Amino acid sequence: MAESALPFTSQGNRVGLWLIRALVFAAFFDLFVQYPVAAxxxxxxxxxxxxxxxxVAAYSIANLLANVGAGIVLDRWGRTRPLLVGLIATAAVVAGYTLVRSPVQLVGLRLLHGLVVAVLAPGAFALAGDVARTEDRARVMGSNGAVIAVAAxxxxxxxxxxxxxxxxxxxxxxxxxxxxxxxxxxxLFRAHLRPLDLGRSITMSDSTRWSTLLRQQFAPYSTILGFTVALGVLVTHVPERLQALGISPAVRGxxxxxxxxxxxxVMISPVSGRLIRQQWSIGAAVGAGLIALGLLIASGLGMSSPTIVEWATLFGAAVFGFGFGLLFxxxxAEVARRVPRQARGRAFGFFYAVYxxxxxxxxxxxxxxxxxxxLTSGWPFLAGALVVAGGSIIPLVERRVREEAAV
Structure with missing residues (x-):
């Protein structure tokens, strides 16, 4: 029987949904499993x-550069073949770590790892954007984000x-x-990943040009850049600060x-989907605002008592997570909505480069x-809060400009 392009909400394509979740989990498990063992x-x-x-940095540097190239590959050769090659090549490189005998060899493999893995996250999210109906994208992207959180x-x-x-x-x-x-x-299950717009032309168009793509995605990219700067602050300064104050590593965990x-x-709850369906800019702005608030709380607001810092860190991390659950x-979903299928690989490749x-x-x-x-100061958290708060303004400004232009 011929395969048909079925939406995620139908019985026939649930396999596709779970397959994409498995792809996302594998990609981010591979990332997060390195954190405690690489150094x-x-x-x-x-x-x-x-x-x-x-x-430690070699992987991130190579991955940053390779994400953009991965997007081009995904748009030119489709999703499945590059993802298959990426999964197999990444598995080979990771297994190759067991053969390393010197630090110089490890540097080379870390660079190669960052290159070959670059196709996985953009490919999985481009695929999700391809096969999900417009009204389902927020829920689908939310479930993928929840999988990332579980992997983390x-x-x-x-x-x-x-x-x-x-x-x-x-x-x-x-x-x-x-x-x-x-x-x-x-x-085995690649037939369940057929896009909804399979019948559309996939020839190159103005929407696939980098300049057009960056203009289209300026607000989403700016928002995610602000968030990831805040995330970099959180994952770097929380462990250092708690250790400097003599607080148990269990608190960090x-x-x-x-x-x-x-x-x-939050990502798998109805709250996120309802907010995003009204306006993506509202969901992103509320999420970014909560992330900024979480960092302000985690800073301790000038308090230096280890007990206060401990509780402030826990509460701030929880608020930060709530905001991330709305923003991501x-x-x-907005990145996927703003481009046609033939440019979606590039859109998510650049998205993860910005990330x-x-x-x-x-x-x-x-x-x-x-x-x-x-090390015990809260200044990094305050700076991160300012950056993510600035990023939250851009979607709202864009929305206001479009509303005025429509009048």
């Missing part, structure tokens, strides 16, 4: 402190436990196996777990401000 593995291979920093909670703790019991190589081999399993699932759990809960599905850039800038800013104000 210790480099040290175990004899890397100096400076070389450890280069090894599960992967680091899993890596820590497995590395302690079975060593670094066990972590890498498990990650590679997961990627290969998802590659097999993608190959609890803070990031609260962030992930709240984000996942709003922005990703990586924001995290890098946020981490660098947090380090510099902590050096300036001290």
């Amino acid at each position: 210790p593995y480099a040290v175990a291979l004899g890397a100096s402190s400076a070389l450890v920093g280069l090894i 909670i599960v992967a680091p703790s899993f890596a820590g436990v497995i590395q302690e019991r079975g060593g670094f190589h066990t972590v890498f081999l498990f990650d590679a196996t997961l990627l290969l399993i998802v590659a097999c699932l993608l190959w 609890a803070a990031f777990s609260l962030y992930g759990l709240l984000a996942a809960a 599905p709003a922005v990703t 990586s850039l924001g995290v890098i800038l946020g981490a660098l800013a947090a380090g510099w401000l902590a050096e300036f104000g001290g």
Whole structure:
């Protein structure tokens, strides 16, 4: 029987929804599982402190540049083939970590890892935008965001436990196996991923040009840049600050777990979808405002007592997660809506390049401000709050301009 393009809400395409969730989980599990093991593995291979920093950063630098190229590949050769190649190549590179014998070899593999994995996240989100109906996109993107939040909670703790019991190589081999399993699932069930607009022309048009794309996506990209700068501040300064104040590492884990759990809960709840269906700019602005508020709370507002900072960090991380739960599905659904299918790979490729850039800038800013104000200061959080608050204004300004132009 011939395959038909069915919306996500129908029985026939539920397999497609779960397959995309599996792709998203595998892509972000691979990212988050590295966090607790990349630096210790480099040290175990004899890397100096400076070389450890280069090894950790090599992946992000390569991934930042490769995301844009991945978008072009996805638009030119479709979604399934690049995703299959990306999954298999990433699995091979991750398994290759077990063969590394020197820090220099590890730098090379980290660069290669960042390159080959770049197609996975843009490909999965472009695919979700292709097969979901317009009215379902916020819900679909929200469910994908919830999967990312779950991966962020599960992967680091899993890596820590497995590395302690079975060593670094066990972590890498498990990650590679997961990627290969998802590659097999993608190959077996690829027929369930046919886009709704399959019959439309996919020839190059003005909407596929970079200049046009950037103009179309200026507001969503600006919003996500503000958020990711704030995220880079959060993931960098929370551990440093808590450690400097002598607060238990368990509090750090609890803070990031609260962030992930709240984000996942909001993304799969009806609240996010209802808000976004009214206006994406409202969902994005409210989400960004809550993220800024979360950082302000986490700063402790000038308080230096370890007990106050501990509770402020936990509460601030929870509010931050709530805001992320509103912002992420709003922005990703809007990125998909603003472009036709033939430009959606590029749109999400650039989206994730901006995402990586924001995290890098946020981490660098947090380090510099902590050096300036001290590890126990709340200045990095205040700066991050200002940036994300500024990003929240842009969608509202764009909406106001369009309303005035329509009058």
